[in-house]
Amino acid sequence: MRIKPQKSFCTMLTPPPDKSVTIRALVMGWLSKGTTVVSNPLISGDTISAINAVTALGGEVDFVGGELHISGGRSEDGRVDAGNSATTARLFAGAAAGRVSASFTGDGSLKRRSMRPLIDALSKMGACISCSGGGYMPFEIKKSRLSGIDLMMTEPSAQIKSAVLLAGLCAEGETRVTEAVRTRTHTEDMLPLFGADICVKDGTIIVRRSELVGTKIDVAGDISSAAYPMALALMRGYCFIKNVGTARRELIDFFKGIGGDIEEENFGDRANLIVRQSSLTPFTVRGALATALIDELPLLAVIACTLSGESRIEDARALRGKECDRIKCTVASLRALGANIEETSDGMIIHGGGIKGGNAVTYGDHRLAMSLAVANALSEKGGFIDDEKCVEISYPSFWELFI
Numbered sequence: 001m002r003i004k005p006q007k008s009f010c011t012m013l014t015p016p017p018d019k020s021v022t023i024r025a026l027v028m029g030w031l032s033k034g035t036t037v038v039s040n041p042l043i044s045g046d047t048i049s050a051i052n053a054v055t056a057l058g059g060e061v062d063f064v065g066g067e068l069h070i071s072g073g074r075s076e077d078g079r080v081d082a083g084n085s086a087t088t089a090r091l092f093a094g095a096a097a098g099r100v101s102a103s104f105t106g107d108g109s110l111k112r113r114s115m116r117p118l119i120d121a122l123s124k125m126g127a128c129i130s131c132s133g134g135g136y137m138p139f140e141i142k143k144s145r146l147s148g149i150d151l152m153m154t155e156p157s158a159q160i161k162s163a164v165l166l167a168g169l170c171a172e173g174e175t176r177v178t179e180a181v182r183t184r185t186h187t188e189d190m191l192p193l194f195g196a197d198i199c200v201k202d203g204t205i206i207v208r209r210s211e212l213v214g215t216k217i218d219v220a221g222d223i224s225s226a227a228y229p230m231a232l233a234l235m236r237g238y239c240f241i242k243n244v245g246t247a248r249r250e251l252i253d254f255f256k257g258i259g260g261d262i263e264e265e266n267f268g269d270r271a272n273l274i275v276r277q278s279s280l281t282p283f284t285v286r287g288a289l290a291t292a293l294i295d296e297l298p299l300l301a302v303i304a305c306t307l308s309g310e311s312r313i314e315d316a317r318a319l320r321g322k323e324c325d326r327i328k329c330t331v332a333s334l335r336a337l338g339a340n341i342e343e344t345s346d347g348m349i350i351h352g353g354g355i356k357g358g359n360a361v362t363y364g365d366h367r368l369a370m371s372l373a374v375a376n377a378l379s380e381k382g383g384f385i386d387d388e389k390c391v392e393i394s395y396p397s398f399w400e401l402f403i
């Protein structure tokens with residue numbers, strides 16, 4: 001795919017529906033009695049993996065007039081292939097432990113991502129998990145009785161938190177999760193809609209054994225996908241972005257904080273955004289903000305490369321365990337495009353000064369591919385993206401931004 005240097009960017013769009021919310025609706029739909037109806041679901045590589053997980057575990061998913069209709073059902077010895085989706089693997093493993101026996105595997109990228117924290121947390125609850133690969137997929141879960149635990153999460157992970165909460169729904173006693181650094185709250189926000197006995201007290205999430213009941217979920221646009229047109233508009237023009245979910249609104253506030261001209265029309269848990277070309281200042285992202293913006297950090301590194309002055313990304317070690325090592329690969333790919341950027345143990349130092357452009361290596365990682373496409377669009381001479389198909393994981397219509 002060739003990306004030309006983009007002199008101006010002016011468009012109106014609706015971003016793809018939220019991936020995290022669509023996957024959670026599927027796993028909670030599988031756990032529920034009755035039917036769960038999901039309107040505006042994301043249909044992409046990762047959510048197809050989640051749909052396949054539902055059917056592998058004995059549930060049913062129908063497409064009806066653009067909606068997903070999900071019903072539960074239990075098959076013993078289901079084989080879940082989570083493809084590229086760690087969210088699917090970890091959330092369905094949490095939901096399955098204590099309910100069914102099943103095996104879990106994934107693609108080459110997912111097999112390189114550690115499942116150790118997941119296996120350790122679920123095992124503490126009494127889950128019976130065998131994993132010959134020392135904490136890497138494939139692994140097998142044998143149905144067993146679970147008991148609640150009191151988990152203090154020192155390493156931030158919404159996926160591990162969610163897996164434990166979903167397992168807690170069929171555990172004896174209370175399951176309590178406290179996070180040192182808060183991660184996305186979709187699981188604890190959505191579970192009450194399915195009738196779960198869950199509450200948050202003094203920062204601890206407490207869940208008790210519950211029977212979920214199917215409900216209706218309408219999925220808002222994914223801020224992590226909206227991030228790419230937002231970046232292009234901030235650097236090159238204007239964009240009207242409709243129906244963006246604001247449950248994770250840190251990116252909007254971050255862009256505003258570094259000088260971004262963003263107008264919001266808020267309605268409930270979503271907003272329309274009007275994003276205009278702005279003069280952005282170099283920045284540092286660290287601490288809780290690095291966790292909140294974890295999926296957007298490769299894109300923020302790209303933006304930082306175009307600014308004049310030094311920017312830093314710190315406290316982002318979790319990036320090393322994503323679809324690829326997103327610290328190492330982002331730095332290597334951006335350096336190959338002529339950017340002045342260095343790797344640190346937990347982030348990057350970006351010296352700014354512009355991007356020349358060239359052949360971009362994506363390592364098969366959807367977010368790296370999209371970030372590098374933006375890098376080439378903002379570069380002097382443009383360039384090529386080596387693997388255009390990988391964007392289908394989260395943003396199948398991504399390349400339309402460059403038509």
Ligand code: S3P
Pocket residue numbers: 019020087156157158159160162183184294295318
């Ligand atoms: C996600 C959680 C995050 C994020 C991922 C989606 C989720 O991962 O990077 O893309 O839907 O729960 P962590 O669990 O590592 O925080």
